[in-house]
Amino acid sequence: MQNELKQTKKRVFSGTRATGRLHLGNYLGAVKGYIELQNREDLECIYMAVDLHTITTPYDQKTLKQATRDIIMDYLAAGLDPEKSIITVQSLVPEHVYLAYLFSSVVSVAQMSHLPTFKDKVKQHPDNVTMALLNYPVLMAADILLYNTNLVPAGLDQEPHLEIAREIARKFNTRFGTNFPLPKRFETKGTYVPSLTGEGKMSKSVSGSSIELMDDLDTIKKKLAKVPTDGGRGEKVPATGGVANLLKMVELFQGEAKRQEAETAYVNNGLRYGDLKASLAEAIFAELQPIQARRKELEKNPDYVERVITDGARKAREIAKATLTEIMEKVGLSS
Numbered sequence: 218m219q220n221e222l223k224q225t226k227k228r229v230f231s232g233t234r235a236t237g238r239l240h241l242g243n244y245l246g247a248v249k250g251y252i253e254l255q256n257r258e259d260l261e262c263i264y265m266a267v268d269l270h271t272i273t274t275p276y277d278q279k280t281l282k283q284a285t286r287d288i289i290m291d292y293l294a295a296g297l298d299p300e301k302s303i304i305t306v307q308s309l310v311p312e313h314v315y316l317a318y319l320f321s322s323v324v325s326v327a328q329m330s331h332l333p334t335f336k337d338k339v340k341q342h343p344d345n346v347t348m349a350l351l352n353y354p355v356l357m358a359a360d361i362l363l364y365n366t367n368l369v370p371a372g373l374d375q376e377p378h379l380e381i382a383r384e385i386a387r388k389f390n391t392r393f394g395t396n397f398p399l400p401k402r403f404e405t406k407g408t409y410v411p412s413l414t415g416e417g418k419m420s421k422s423v424s425g426s427s428i429e430l431m432d433d434l435d436t437i438k439k440k441l442a443k444v445p446t447d448g449g450r451g452e453k454v455p456a457t458g459g460v461a462n463l464l465k466m467v468e469l470f471q472g473e474a475k476r477q478e479a480e481t482a483y484v485n486n487g488l489r490y491g492d493l494k495a496s497l498a499e500a501i502f503a504e505l506q507p508i509q510a511r512r513k514e515l516e517k518n519p520d521y522v523e524r525v526i527t528d529g530a531r532k533a534r535e536i537a538k539a540t541l542t543e544i545m546e547k548v549g550l551s552s
């Protein structure tokens with residue numbers, strides 16, 4: 218393993234793009250996992266706002282910096298602790314880009330252009346099919362492997378990218394004698410949070426699909442009111458669509474027993490969606506309220522947030538530089 222002398226703990230890396238405020242999918246599928254892992258003594262965790270990934274799709278350069286601060290503040294408000302984790306912004310550690318370039322020498326254009334995640338983005342932004350977009354998974358592999366990461370807390374949608382990271386690690390290990398670990402995804406209970414529209418996953422890019430971490434009770438109620446439902450009664454509980462997605466949210470916020478209760482009502486006397494949505498909204502808000510209160514405090518203290526980012530970048534760079542120096546030597550470059 219690179220940095221063998223320095224590295225005493227297994228490493229964790231994850232990141233979130235600064236494309237909008239965090240929603241329940243990001244929170245349940247990723248951030249809750251970050252928090253769980255930062256509390257384990259045997260792990261060293263690094264969490265970033267990944268702004269270099271953010272610029273692979275159209276963005277506003279005037280608001281990007283604030284958007285990265287918003288991600289960091291949401292992280293801190295949700296419970297990430299700079300005493301336990303390295304928390305920073307990806308572009309402050311330029312070694313990520315360097316390693317991504319080295320990795321790009323073992324990845325074929327054909328493979329990257331056939332990835333479903335790439336094809337989706339091409340459909341969404343046909344005028345923005347750039348080299349940076351094609352290189353997205355390679356940069357992500359660099360994020361992860363630069364820290365010899367073992368565990369990546371991330372949602373199910375990131376699995377294809379993790380597979381690429383493992384493939385690059387294997388190729389590099391075989392070809393250059395590096396010793397990258399093969400990173401595994403760490404899965405939370407909310408690894409796939411469905412969309413409020415009834416179709417697909419909760420996502421920033423689909424309007425009406427998400428509840429944001431900072432939504433108030435009234436907004437949550439209004440958003441849940443729009444989830445498409447049915448008559449509330451039938452032989453079998455639907456496995457897909459609005460009803461299935463609502464029940465998944467009940468399971469995630471109110472527990473398995475509450476979900477069972479709702480399913481039993483559906484196949485017997487009938488399920489009253491008004492009641493179900495009202496109690497679900499309360500349960501979601503109860504979890505979000507303390508996060509929102511902490512976030513308000515953080516907004517009053519931008520200097521503290523900047524300090525977290527600067528300290529985090531310094532610690533991350535120390536590790537990153539050491540790995541990169543070793544890799545450059547193995548690849549045959551002058552380091």
Ligand code: TYM
Binds near residue numbers: 247
């Ligand atoms: P991003 O910014 O799209 O999402 C951040 C995290 O939120 C998770 N997530 C979800 N989980 C469950 N259900 C959902 N509906 C849902 N929506 C989003 C994502 O899986 C992700 O964990 N490529 C990454 C960013 C990245 C990264 C990395 C992640 C860059 N480098 C290195 C891990 C390691 C992305 O676009 O995440």
